[in-house]
Amino acid sequence: MEVDKPAPRRRTRRRTPGPVRVSARDVARHAGVSVATVSRVLNASGPVAEKVRRQVVAAVDALGYTPNAAARALVRSRSETIGAVVPTLENASFAIAVEALQARLRTAGYTLLLASSGYDNANELTQVRTLLTHGVEGVVVVGGSRHVDIERLCAARGVPLVQTWTLRTDTPSVGFDNRAVGRQLADLLLDLGHRHIGVIAGFTRGNDRAAARVAGIAEALAARGLKLAREHLIERPYRIAEGQIGLRALLASEPRPTAVICGNDLLAFGALLEARKRGIDVPGELSIAGIDDLEFAAELDPPLTTIRVPAAEIGRRSAEYLIDRLEGRTVATVTEVATSLIVRGSTAPVPNPPGPNQGDDQ
Amino acid sequence: MEVDKPAPRRRTRRRTPGPVRVSARDVARHAGVSVATVSRVLNASGPVAEKVRRQVVAAVDALGYTPNAAARALVRSRSETIGAVVPTLENASFAIAVEALQARLRTAGYTLLLASSGYDNANELTQVRTLLTHGVEGVVVVGGSRHVDIERLCAARGVPLVQTWTLRTDTPSVGFDNRAVGRQLADLLLDLGHRHIGVIAGFTRGNDRAAARVAGIAEALAARGLKLAREHLIERPYRIAEGQIGLRALLASEPRPTAVICGNDLLAFGALLEARKRGIDVPGELSIAGIDDLEFAAELDPPLTTIRVPAAEIGRRSAEYLIDRLEGRTVATVTEVATSLIVRGSTAPVPNPPGPNQGDDQ
DNA sequence: TTGTAAGCGTTATCAA
DNA sequence: TTGATAACGCTTACAA
Numbered sequence A, B: 001m002e003v004d005k006p007a008p009r010r011r012t013r014r015r016t017p018g019p020v021r022v023s024a025r026d027v028a029r030h031a032g033v034s035v036a037t038v039s040r041v042l043n044a045s046g047p048v049a050e051k052v053r054r055q056v057v058a059a060v061d062a063l064g065y066t067p068n069a070a071a072r073a074l075v076r077s078r079s080e081t082i083g084a085v086v087p088t089l090e091n092a093s094f095a096i097a098v099e100a101l102q103a104r105l106r107t108a109g110y111t112l113l114l115a116s117s118g119y120d121n122a123n124e125l126t127q128v129r130t131l132l133t134h135g136v137e138g139v140v141v142v143g144g145s146r147h148v149d150i151e152r153l154c155a156a157r158g159v160p161l162v163q164t165w166t167l168r169t170d171t172p173s174v175g176f177d178n179r180a181v182g183r184q185l186a187d188l189l190l191d192l193g194h195r196h197i198g199v200i201a202g203f204t205r206g207n208d209r210a211a212a213r214v215a216g217i218a219e220a221l222a223a224r225g226l227k228l229a230r231e232h233l234i235e236r237p238y239r240i241a242e243g244q245i246g247l248r249a250l251l252a253s254e255p256r257p258t259a260v261i262c263g264n265d266l267l268a269f270g271a272l273l274e275a276r277k278r279g280i281d282v283p284g285e286l287s288i289a290g291i292d293d294l295e296f297a298a299e300l301d302p303p304l305t306t307i308r309v310p311a312a313e314i315g316r317r318s319a320e321y322l323i324d325r326l327e328g329r330t331v332a333t334v335t336e337v338a339t340s341l342i343v344r345g346s347t348a349p350v351p352n353p354p355g356p357n358q359g360d361d362q
Numbered sequence C: 001t002t003g004t005a006a007g008c009g010t011t012a013t014c015a016a
Numbered sequence D: 001t002t003g004a005t006a007a008c009g010c011t012t013a014c015a016a
Helices: A024-031 A035-043 A050-063 A069-076 A092-107 A121-133 A148-157 A178-191 A208-223 A240-251 A265-277 A311-326 B024-031 B035-043 B050-063 B069-076 B092-107 B121-133 B148-157 B178-191 B208-222 B240-251 B265-277 B311-326
Strands: A081-086 A111-116 A139-142 A161-164 A173-175 A197-201 A233-235 A259-262 A287-289 A306-308 A334-336 A340-342 B081-086 B111-116 B139-142 B161-164 B173-175 B197-201 B233-235 B259-262 B287-289 B306-308 B334-336 B340-342
Touching: A024 A035, A024 A050, A035 A050, A069 B069, A081 A092, A081 A121, A092 A111, A092 A311, A092 B092, A092 B111, A111 A121, A111 B092, A121 A139, A121 A148, A139 A148, A148 A161, A161 A311, A173 A311, A178 A197, A178 A208, A178 A259, A178 A287, A178 A306, A178 A340, A197 A208, A197 A240, A197 A265, A233 A240, A240 A259, A240 A265, A259 A265, A265 A287, B024 B035, B024 B050, B035 B050, B081 B092, B081 B121, B092 B111, B092 B311, B111 B121, B121 B139, B121 B148, B139 B148, B148 B161, B161 B311, B173 B311, B178 B197, B178 B208, B178 B259, B178 B287, B178 B306, B178 B340, B197 B208, B197 B240, B197 B265, B233 B240, B240 B259, B240 B265, B259 B265, B265 B287
Parallel strands: A081 A111, A081 A139, A139 A161, A161 A173, A173 A334, A197 A233, A197 A259, A259 A287, B081 B111, B081 B139, B139 B161, B161 B173, B173 B334, B197 B233, B197 B259, B259 B287
Antiparallel strands: A111 B111, A306 A340, B306 B340
16 A cells, blocks of 8 residues: 655755765665664674674775764764863963863763863853853863853753862862962961961952962961951962062062962962062062962972962862763762972061060051 | 554653753744744844744743754754864963964854873874764864874865974974974074083974974084984973983983083973082073973073974964864965074073084084 | 755664 | 664755
8 A cells, every 4th residue: 555655865965075974874885784783883782793793894994984973962962072161271280180181081981172261250151051052961160150050051951060179068069178278378377477478369359269268368367366458468360470560569568578378389489580589588588388389389499388289180080070970870079189288498487576466567 | 635654753762861951842832933943043044033033032041942062063064163182281382272272263163172192192093083073173183193094084084184383394284393493492502602412302202393303403413513412312201300300311421511402491491400409500501491481481590591482373373274274265284383582591602612623522 | 934844873762 | 683763953945
């Protein structure tokens, strides 16, 4: 009983200009089997006679066939990609973390889609949206997202999101307590007798890490009845030259700080340079500390006191969190990585230790 | 006249566990239109009544719809992604270039798929293969690929490939003449009277940039009747600490070099540190030069003589080459970026200028 | 101006 | 052990 169902004629589509695309159908034809069998061979997803298997394999490399990820992603709704958005790759810490992230991801078969926000939160949201459109199965961002939308967007799609460089209790994160880091550095200096402590921080607005570090410093000061004066808090972009600018501002402030905590090692490097340029002895007259412990920190003159932040570990652990979740394993939501205070030559006791009754002069 | 064609019942597929996926069909249903209209609205690809357009837009954000890139890529055979493979992101130059590459790509609507090879050529090939499987429309790699396979693979798919940090005549590239850079540094030192020049290079095997730099140095020496002695060529990984090791080796060689050219600024930094540690005056007793002009180069003590390499420009130009080609514009195949010799305080005339008739002692 | 439906290249179900 | 074939979600002729 024939019906008038039209013959399944393939409609002609815009021909790809240039090289021929070879699909599983071509392989199947070449090997004299069906596409189903080709798929089975390629994914080892079903029984295939050894002889047939060999024919298919032969056809595959005779034709130089590579499966089309888009088609596969479509049918399996799995892209095998992970997205990451960092503030900038120009900061060595993030570059190192991304390197480790990618390396670990790769071992699990994932490819990394990378974007950077330039420390711009609106931009970050856009980037996450793009990544999501591209079907990433997981997302890693730096910091607690100011944009709740980011979390919402990911949650709506069931895409796991990890926040790094920060520690949250409510959402998945891999990082450390930035506030504690600030406190630790301030305590070190306070214990050395410093009472006038200046801060050259990164921009705190829209940057929870930078803000937390400053908050930690203020907290430690407060614990000793001191407070962080407005003119002792300078915010600058994270660059060497900005550290120089920052120190200049601090040196002009009243009372002049005897110690400076910098938001990261780049700023600290700059501060060190500026001090040297002005003939200010570090740490004799002025103590300087940074955060990150970049490769050069130990090699400066004097070597920089800083807090070591395990950037590679943050990258690797973020990857592992995502991999575990995607493979259905149970995972700790929050991973704290260990930072450590590294005291080197750039910090020393305050020059002329003030008497017992001060603290009201700042 | 009814025929017994079975009703087009949708087969039940594995339900995505968790959040509902919203597709264009859902949007269409919600807006009371067809999927075709939804597509038209989203891509502005056809006439749509203003009123209908608004309904669709409303439905889109009522449902929080995001198009599925895999499906789109499949039907249009365009992934809107570009792949890049760098040796490592831990080298600031590459990090900066990737940052610029991504930024430029983004403005043209492309997303970056990033991989790193760890300076391993076999690995690099694997990574390129993965990127290709993911359907990238263009590929950027660092250096002239030792693996002809990479070029072949890309060519077979009609995917443009750019080689960076190098200059080729036969294939698309964005970079500079590494040999000339080596020559330039050697000439500078030679002109200062140095006759015993040591080299701390990166590993030259499988790294055409490093090899070309060394070749350029040897060439400049040869032009003055000198040659680069085996014991004056040390190859080390690109890290500060390795520069220290390199200088130690060089100082033990006979005759002891009065000048050292380093494969990059990291190695030069290390050499500088080692010299200081040993009480060797730079540039009084020993001249040191690097390549890259990283942010810290000008800030070292003494400031480092180096060759400035415009990493960000390399990244940006690579992106532009790819974008232009993919949009069908005609493009220059080879783009040379300008490097420049920056003479700072780490190089000076040879201590005890030898008499007119030497040159046979090396 | 809109809708219908073919197909993009896979995977996976089902029947053979 | 294999082959048909229905989706996957989208774009785009083509028809209405």
